[in-house]
Amino acid sequence: MIENLYLLLDKIILNALPKESTYIFKKQLETKDEYKFILLIDEKVSNSKLFKKNSLIKTILDALNLEVSKYEKKISIDVEVYDELG
Numbered sequence: 001m002i003e004n005l006y007l008l009l010d011k012i013i014l015n016a017l018p019k020e021s022t023y024i025f026k027k028q029l030e031t032k033d034e035y036k037f038i039l040l041i042d043e044k045v046s047n048s049k050l051f052k053k054n055s056l057i058k059t060i061l062d063a064l065n066l067e068v069s070k071y072e073k074k075i076s077i078d079v080e081v082y083d084e085l086g
Helices: 002-016 052-064
Strands: 023-030 034-042 074-082
Touching: 002 023, 002 034, 002 052, 052 074
Parallel strands: 034 074
Antiparallel strands: 023 034
16 A cells, blocks of 8 residues: 555655656655655755645645545655755
8 A cells, every 4th residue: 555655645746846856755664553755855846835834745645644535544744855965
C-alpha cells in the first residue's frame, strides 16, 4: 500500500510544482499506525504560493487523512527546505 501511495503523492507533487523546481520526495517510514514521507525542496520552491505555510501539503494530507479515506494509517509528510539541492 505504501508503494501505491508514494507513487500517487509523487505524481501530485510533480504536477503541482513549477517545471524548474528542484525537490526530492522519498518514503521515510511505515509504522503500525502511519505512513511517513519526506519532501526536500529548494528555497525558491518554498517561497512559491503553493508552499506558503505548507498549504499544498496540508491540503493533500487533509484529503488523504479523512475518516472515509481508503488508507487505514495516518499519512504524514515532513517538508524540509534547503538553500541548494544537488
